[in-house]
Amino acid sequence: MRQITAGQGTVTNQHYNxxxxxxxxxxxxxxxxxxxxxLARAEAIFAPNxxxxxxxxxxxxxxxxxxQTASDLCRAMCHDNGAVTRMLDQLEERGYVTRQRSxxxxxxxxxxxxxxxxxxxxxLKPQFVEALNGLMDGFSKAEFAELTRLLNKLLLALxxxxxxxAEG
Amino acid sequence: MRQITAGQGTVTNQHYNxxxxxxxxxxxxxxxxxxxxxLARAEAIFAPNxxxxxxxxxxxxxxxxxxQTASDLCRAMCHDNGAVTRMLDQLEERGYVTRQRSxxxxxxxxxxxxxxxxxxxxxLKPQFVEALNGLMDGFSKAEFAELTRLLNKLLLALxxxxxxxAEG
DNA sequence: ATACAATAGTTGCCGAAGCAGACATTGATG
DNA sequence: CATCAATGTCTGCTTCGGCAACTATTGTAT
Numbered sequence: 001m002r003q004i005t006a007g008q009g010t011v012t013n014q015h016y017n018x019x020x021x022x023x024x025x026x027x028x029x030x031x032x033x034x035x036x037x038x039l040a041r042a043e044a045i046f047a048p049n050x051x052x053x054x055x056x057x058x059x060x061x062x063x064x065x066x067x068q069t070a071s072d073l074c075r076a077m078c079h080d081n082g083a084v085t086r087m088l089d090q091l092e093e094r095g096y097v098t099r100q101r102s103x104x105x106x107x108x109x110x111x112x113x114x115x116x117x118x119x120x121x122x123x124l125k126p127q128f129v130e131a132l133n134g135l136m137d138g139f140s141k142a143e144f145a146e147l148t149r150l151l152n153k154l155l156l157a158l159x160x161x162x163x164x165x166a167e168g
Numbered sequence: 169m170r171q172i173t174a175g176q177g178t179v180t181n182q183h184y185n186x187x188x189x190x191x192x193x194x195x196x197x198x199x200x201x202x203x204x205x206x207l208a209r210a211e212a213i214f215a216p217n218x219x220x221x222x223x224x225x226x227x228x229x230x231x232x233x234x235x236q237t238a239s240d241l242c243r244a245m246c247h248d249n250g251a252v253t254r255m256l257d258q259l260e261e262r263g264y265v266t267r268q269r270s271x272x273x274x275x276x277x278x279x280x281x282x283x284x285x286x287x288x289x290x291x292l293k294p295q296f297v298e299a300l301n302g303l304m305d306g307f308s309k310a311e312f313a314e315l316t317r318l319l320n321k322l323l324l325a326l327x328x329x330x331x332x333x334a335e336g
Numbered sequence: 337a338t339a340c341a342a343t344a345g346t347t348g349c350c351g352a353a354g355c356a357g358a359c360a361t362t363g364a365t366g
Numbered sequence: 367c368a369t370c371a372a373t374g375t376c377t378g379c380t381t382c383g384g385c386a387a388c389t390a391t392t393g394t395a396t
Binding site for chain 1: 181182183184185186189190191192193194195196197198199200201202203204205206207209210225228229232234245246293294297300301303304305306307308309311312314315316318319320321322323325326327
Binding site: 220255276 | 382383384385386390391392
């Protein structure tokens, strides 16, 4: 007999029902497809500039001060450790990022954007913002705000509870 | 001079602004991270049953009648052609799916779920639904409905317009 | 009937991501 | 001081998805 739990307590809101469940209604599926579509479009924008979406996002995170080290990037971008290392290899090779061992904690490699890196962020940000605006053009201000809020709420739920049943 | 267009017309709703834009506000970023998190959790659920999330989703699509052929699956799941072929190899090898050349159109391969495939869908659906419910427990009925609606709206926008700037 | 485009499926190739293991370093504990 | 867990980074291995090329088949146009 399965116990329906989700981290802290019992499930009260039964949004989905086994009888009526349909794949196209699943939030997971919607996220998967919309993310895939959006990523493809984003790559199409960045590709002509010789940079991938994740690479640019890494530069952006650095530019925003959300990350100073590789570990920071991993956490901030929800990205694999090894993948980040290899990505930084490429970004360093292309002269967008510099790596320097920290003197306080010699495990840490401090990351810094070069002028070229800053420029790449600044150059592509308008394109990216514009593309997002174009995509969301059919959304009212309220809808846009609500979507952003709900996605953030979902993200918070994912980080705190995760999906129930995984530990059963 | 860049023209701000998005498929059919000029952008009117400037949800994002280059000056105030921040990565954590970007819908693309939110989708990326929440999808990654959710996928990871889903895999954790399916892994003990020796099946991946995409594999199970394929079985589900077949079970729902959303797909009869490999091409159908590609479109329905927004998945690569070759990847689907190889996935079907595995599913067939494990006895979840049968492939049979169509006699009407001998290019197509008709897919069918085996009893084991049906059983796998039926067995894991409750777990999946329950996990989703647990995750969305903090969402009110209205919030849940709105999130679903907005994601579907986003998906529609992606499929019709795509991201502006890609063709520029 | 022939030629050509379009579609369905398969395969090889490449790049990227996830995972595990290794190494160095730090901090805490005995 | 010795030990050990924890953290940060890097590397090898494996898997998987996207892309392109190829074959086979169908439909269409000349």
